[in-house]
Amino acid sequence: MKRSAIRELLKLTNRPDMISFAGGLPAPELFPMEAIREASDAVLRHQGPAVMQYGPTEGVAELRDWVAQSLSIPGRPLGREQVLITSGAQQALDLIGRVFVDEGDTVLVENPTYLAALSAWRPCGARFEAIPDESVDPDASRFRGQLERPAKLVYLVPNFSNPTGNSLSEERRLILARQITPLGEGSTVWVEDDPYGALRYDGVAPASLFQRAGARWGESSPVLRVGTFSKVLVPGLRVGWVTGPEPLLDALVRAKQAADLHSSPFNQWLVLELIRRGLLETQHPRWTDLYRSRRDTMLEALAETFPSWAHWTKPDGGMFVWVTLPQGMNSTTLLEEALAQGVAFVPGAEFHIDDSGHNTFRLNFTHAPPQRIREGIRRLGEVICRSPRG
Ligand SMILES: Cc1ncc(COP(=O)(O)O)c(C=O)c1O
The missing domain is CATH 3.40.640.10 (Type I PLP-dependent aspartate aminotransferase-like (Major domain))
Structure with missing residues (x-):
């Protein structure tokens, strides 16, 4: 097992000013904290x-x-x-x-x-x-x-x-x-x-x-x-x-x-x-409503600010959009420039088994609030437009 160079780079995403599309994190504002507190109490009392x-x-x-x-x-x-x-x-x-x-x-x-x-x-x-x-x-x-x-x-x-x-x-x-x-x-x-x-x-x-x-x-x-x-x-x-x-x-x-x-x-x-206590049922529409709207925000921002030669998936669910740039572009190099602009993502080669996919990267749309999604995608679009196309 080895530490990944990308993971080391992504440690920078802990900075509060960083807009991170890197982690696959749920939206913490939807965690049902009060229900968890009450349920914990009930479990301790009833199960001993x-x-x-x-x-x-x-x-x-x-x-x-x-x-x-x-x-x-x-x-x-x-x-x-x-x-x-x-x-x-x-x-x-x-x-x-x-x-x-x-x-x-x-x-x-x-x-x-x-x-x-x-x-x-x-x-x-x-x-x-x-x-x-x-x-x-x-x-x-x-x-x-x-x-x-x-x-x-x-x-x-x-x-x-x-x-x-x-x-x-x-x-x-x-x-x-x-x-x-x-x-x-x-x-x-x-x-x-x-x-x-x-x-x-x-x-x-x-x-x-x-x-x-x-x-x-x-x-x-x-x-x-x-x-x-x-x-x-x-x-x-x-x-x-x-x-x-x-x-x-x-x-x-x-x-x-x-x-x-x-x-x-x-x-x-x-x-x-x-x-x-019914939390799966009460949480489900809260997750799906919030994430659907964040996905739409990200897809709109991508359409507005990314160059026409970039392509991306339009998922019906989940947490991720996958971007493909022209062959020859390198998303690991782009990440360094993006981090300098306060935006993070995960380069796509990491997910491949054959050292391919250097022109791809993954964006998470569930964690950042909408205005940060728009701002992050705008900055990323600028970084991509400035980069040489292979
Ligand atoms: C495809 C896939 N499998 C498994 C996991 C791990 O999930 P868990 O948090 O339950 O360990 C993840 C987490 O992101 C995932 O994306």
């Missing part, structure tokens, strides 16, 4: 010292039940034994790497993909390859044939991905779902990581791969679905989960035992108490 005691590695049974129920589909109910509570979705990814990835194993990812999944699995010896693109290779049967040997893992962020904000189309989901084969010796494990699915501002949600593979393969489905309360309640409690078939979960439970014994019982009970 048990919430300060060591607990089961799998997590608090009632919270596992809630997750199982929320992911059940007609005809395929999930049980708590198919749910492991983790310390954020990030721990689920870390455990998945420890259990399933050995030196030299092929891991298929979108390119670009979630940076911290790459960072979690690289030390396990993962060899990353891009998921074959059916628009280039529509012959589904070549999916596996293209690889030197079968992939150990396939990793997808299906909705409003980090970093691009794009979602898998219905067509792509169908093609990918056809590639999923049931669990067996040497089979490929699929990881569907969906922290942003609930942050949808337009359109309707397509079925997940977890649902599709579950409907087809039942208990033998090889899909692990990773989720989190970070984006729909608060990230600071660090409560996430992974669901999937029991043999895979058993191995993850053993890895979690070695990692941290279990996640905080108090935080799990607190999340459960907030859910029981």
Whole structure:
């Protein structure tokens, strides 16, 4: 593991005068602080010292039940034994790497993909390859044939991905779902990581791969679905989960035992108490209304101030817009100039597996208030216009 030069640069974003589009941070003004205070009190009073005691590695049974129920589909109910509570979705990814990835194993990812999944699995010896693109290779049967040997893992962020904000189309989901084969010796494990699915501002949600593979393969489905309360309640409690078939979960439970014994019982009970008090329902429109308007503010500002030769995604949800500049431009060089102008973003090469994407970068639109979004994009537009085009 190495410290990233970009992360060192981005430490500057802590300066109060900096307009940062870099972190994937929720809007803190929406954290339900009073409700958290009241729920904490209720948990301490009703659950007593048990919430300060060591607990089961799998997590608090009632919270596992809630997750199982929320992911059940007609005809395929999930049980708590198919749910492991983790310390954020990030721990689920870390455990998945420890259990399933050995030196030299092929891991298929979108390119670009979630940076911290790459960072979690690289030390396990993962060899990353891009998921074959059916628009280039529509012959589904070549999916596996293209690889030197079968992939150990396939990793997808299906909705409003980090970093691009794009979602898998219905067509792509169908093609990918056809590639999923049931669990067996040497089979490929699929990881569907969906922290942003609930942050949808337009359109309707397509079925997940977890649902599709579950409907087809039942208990033998090889899909692990990773989720989190970070984006729909608060990230600071660090409560996430992974669901999937029991043999895979058993191995993850053993890895979690070695990692941290279990996640905080108090935080799990607190999340459960907030859910029981209806916070997911009351918070949801607050998040989506605020983020939709911030996304629109950013898209308007981009259209007004960025040059016509820059392109960017127009996400239906999530937290990110992804900008592509002409080939030859370098967003890491641009970052240094942008920081000098008091604006930060994350250069795109970081999210790529093959040293490509130097002409791309990621912008977060959920954290900064609208006037700072407008001002930051204006300054960034000036920096880009001044830069030589390759
Ligand atoms: C794609 C993706 N997966 C996982 C995570 C980690 O989430 P958590 O806060 O639950 O650890 C993030 C956080 O930004 C993310 O973008």
